[in-house]
Amino acid sequence: MENFRKVKTSEEDSPLPFPDLPPGVVEMKVKEGSKIRNLMGFAMARMELKGTRQIVFSGCGRAVTKTITCVEIMKRKLGGLHQVTKVRYKTLLEVWENKDPQPDGRVENLTVHKNVPSICILLSKDPLDPSEMGYQPPEPRDGLWAEKGGIEEDRLSSCSQGVKRPLAPPH
């Protein structure tokens, strides 16, 4: 592989995993090098318009964390947003080219299919179907954990973790 270099990467087009989106919904495609302030500048301006009811953030590979961060910032700034999160694999097509040309002068190409984790998040000002997989109501705060129960005892028993305690002296 060391004789090969990557010449092209392309994403396979896949439709958004949300049925019945209104046409012309803003999709923020977050990339690895995207600046959060640029993304949020654009996205917030669009969401502040009254006519915009929904927005989609999507990202794959190393941009997944950034995608979630953008969504979390927007939720905190605007409030009252309903959310549906979908995760799936995205197929990347990579073309690799052999640096040493073949004896007959041809260039050898390799095409690699790569599956990378990707995330798509829909934020909506209008209520969404709560039975949808990956639905999250506005401002769950502790609600994300409250529904599961058994937090208090867990928290009590684990709060001493991470704090270094001196070793008990040997008897």
Next chain:
Amino acid sequence: MSEPAPPVAELTLRRRLPPRLPRRRGDVYVNMKTDFKAQLSRCQKLLGPGGGCTEICIHGLGLAINRAINIALQLQAGGAGALRLAANTSTVELADVLEAQSDEDGHPPLARARNNSAIHIRVCRVSPPP
């Protein structure tokens, strides 16, 4: 070549552990230190026969989000259509503490709070076993 000026005081950056969330049998906290395969097989064991879990919750913080998604999708791919994923996102507040190495001058440690993104993926069976 001149030596860089020594810092005023030697400080240690100590990253506090993230606040602990529920820890039950079905909770898996994914990190970047443990081998990917080991974490995946741990989830498979929990969900498999004798694992005792009808659903598990995979948590990933920051860089480990990717790995959490990857594990969940691998489980789903290996589950022959029997597993469904429900992902939720959240923000976790983390605390960094700058401590003076000589602890005699009694200065309070410098603390800084920052936020990081997290994901929580619930993996459950399509139809719960009767």
